[in-house]
Amino acid sequence: MIRAGILSDTHLTRVNSDFIEAARRCFSDCEVIIHAGDTVDVFMLDAFRGKTVYAVHGNCCGAATQAVLPKQLEFELGGFNIALTHGNQFGRHGMDIEPGLLAHFPTADCLIYGHTHNAVCHSAAGRLIINPGSFQLNGRFGHPCTYAVLEAGKELRGEIRQLHT
Numbered sequence: 001m002i003r004a005g006i007l008s009d010t011h012l013t014r015v016n017s018d019f020i021e022a023a024r025r026c027f028s029d030c031e032v033i034i035h036a037g038d039t040v041d042v043f044m045l046d047a048f049r050g051k052t053v054y055a056v057h058g059n060c061c062g063a064a065t066q067a068v069l070p071k072q073l074e075f076e077l078g079g080f081n082i083a084l085t086h087g088n089q090f091g092r093h094g095m096d097i098e099p100g101l102l103a104h105f106p107t108a109d110c111l112i113y114g115h116t117h118n119a120v121c122h123s124a125a126g127r128l129i130i131n132p133g134s135f136q137l138n139g140r141f142g143h144p145c146t147y148a149v150l151e152a153g154k155e156l157r158g159e160i161r162q163l164h165t
Contacts, residue, residue: 128150
């Protein structure tokens with residue numbers, strides 16, 4: 001089984017010790033990290049050295065980060081096709097983003113997006129859809145600090161978790 005930690009909307013211009021400690025606690029048993037955009041600065045991903053990292057840029061990323069990270073990405077995880085995007089190109093809110101994702105990535109077993117800061121994990125059209133919410137130590141817009149864990153074994157399983165500081 002492969003375990004992947006999923007986060008999004010970190011909005012960090014620099015990594016501090018609080019973020020590194022929270023990431024270590026939350027993702028210590030994950031060999032893969034998936035970031036669904038709005039890292040703001042690509043160097044934030046250095047906190048995950050030693051792990052396989054898949055990441056896309058979001059609407060709050062500057063030109064340098066957009067030049068390094070793609071807008072969308074498809075990859076395989078344990079034999080399953082995973083589609084990753086920030087989601088802002090499909091709409092503003094989860095309910096209008098998800099139909100666009102389903103249509104744009106017709107062969108994906110799992111669709112992962114961010115942007116809304118609102119965590120979701122559910123199935124639609126026989127596919128797993130995950131938005132990990134916002135992995136910030138001080139949640140914005142009243143949302144708690146959340147992330148997701150995806151397990152790829154005989155089947156795909158996702159779970160939303162809340163960061164407790």
